[in-house]
Amino acid sequence: MFGFNIALTVLTFVAYALPFLAPKLFPLLSVLTLILPLFLILNAFFFVYWLLQLKRQVILSGLVLLLGITFINKFYKFSSRALAEEEKDFTVMSYNVRLFNLFEWLPNEHVGDTILSFINDQNPDIICLQEYSESAKVNLRAYKYKAVFMEGKQIKTGQAIFSKYPIFNQGDFKIPDLGNNVVYADIKKGKDTIRVYNIHLQSIKISPDVNEIESHVDAIDKSKSQQLFVRIREAFKKQEKQAEKLVNHRKACPYPVIICGDMNNSAFSYIYRNIKGDLSDCFEEAGLGFGQTYRFKYYPARIDYIFADKRMKVKSFQSFSRFENSDHFPIMTRLAFAN
Structure with missing residues (x-):
């Protein structure tokens, strides 16, 4: 022993x-x-x-x-805090919507409408969506301002930032030969200006029901097991390049920053540490429990994050792990400028 x-x-x-x-x-x-x-x-x-x-x-x-x-x-967070809401507060949501179930991974034709109703009920001021598609015809008409970046021919997919506050600048910096993307929008909230990054890093492509992993555990199938580890290894190397690009871009930003999105990596990784930097992990500041964000069998995986500038106070954080309309769960935080 x-x-x-x-x-x-x-x-x-x-x-x-x-x-x-x-x-x-x-x-x-x-x-x-x-x-x-x-x-x-x-x-x-x-x-x-x-x-x-x-x-x-x-x-x-x-x-x-x-x-x-x-x-x-x-x-795991053993205790949570929720500070009193004030008029100056604003809420930020991040959600990988998996194309609003466009290809019917879930046996429910109303997933898009259900997600739209959920967003309207939670009513975040800023929302970052990954795996977004306008082909699903989910109309977020409550948001006057948006920054949408999509690719593809027949079915265009990508990332979007929706805001109730004016967006005066936007952009993306997709790296050639790497999957997914990082997009950003500069948002004017009263006298304050915020840059919001919406990230979707290279996927490690592990099935949420872990049937794939269970099959690879079989010692007879060593070649497939090796392929799985090689795929994870290569994904991490690509994520490192994406993270470096994001960190360097952020260094030149003159505004307070919020980074949201699907990192496809754990909170114990180099990628997490590099992207988080001196920002606050909103789950660590005000979350509770496991903070699960990915529907992974047997394990409460947290691979989606909201990081906030230290000039902002994290007043609450929620992970909606019972809202099963994607392979990810939405997360939301309430923030306020400290001054």
């Missing part, structure tokens, strides 16, 4: 270090960041196991958990 404990400790410490190491340096090891929460749970098991036996080995597991305490807060 202690041998297993030591092996787990080594893997956990490697996973602790990976957020500080670019995926291009250790692309295969970067996969460990996806299962860091599992490592923490197993270390907690060993801690209890040795504690009940009053063994000194408990010190090892206790040390691992103590050093990983900052990671626990990214995975």
Whole structure:
């Protein structure tokens, strides 16, 4: 048992270090960041196991958990805060709508209308949509201003930012040979100006029902298992390039920034750490529970985020994990400028 404990400790410490190491340096090891929460749970098991036996080995597991305490807060929030609403507040929503079920992945022809009703009920002031398509004919007429960037021939898809406040500048910087995109809009809210980035980074293409992973676990099918890890590794390398482009673009921005969207990576990754930078993770500031954003069987995955400038106060955060009309769940935060 202690041998297993030591092996787990080594893997956990490697996973602790990976957020500080670019995926291009250790692309295969970067996969460990996806299962860091599992490592923490197993270390907690060993801690209890040795504690009940009053063994000194408990010190090892206790040390691992103590050093990983900052990671626990990214995975699960034990308490939440919701500050009083004020007139100066504004709300921001991010949602990967999966083309509003245009190709009927879900056996429900009313998904587009249901999503529209949900957005109207929540009534966010700014909303960032990933995998958006005008072909689904979902009319967000409540929003006077929009920045929409789409590609494709017959079915155009892409990203969109809708706002109740004026948009006076917009753009995107799709990188050739990389999937998905990053778009932005400069928004005027009263005397304040905000730049909102809507990101959709390269997908690692894992099925939400994990049937694909379950099939790869079969030792007989080693070639498919290798293909899965190669695909994840290559996706992480592409995400790194997209993240670098975003970070450099943000450095030249003169306005307070909000970054929303589908990162397709965990909160324990180098990609997350690089994009977040000195911004606030709204879930960490005001969320509760797991903050699940992706409909992944057996595991409460959080791969969608809203990051806010430190000049803004995070007053509340919600993850609507019961609204199952896409493979992602919508998230929303309430913000206010600190001054």
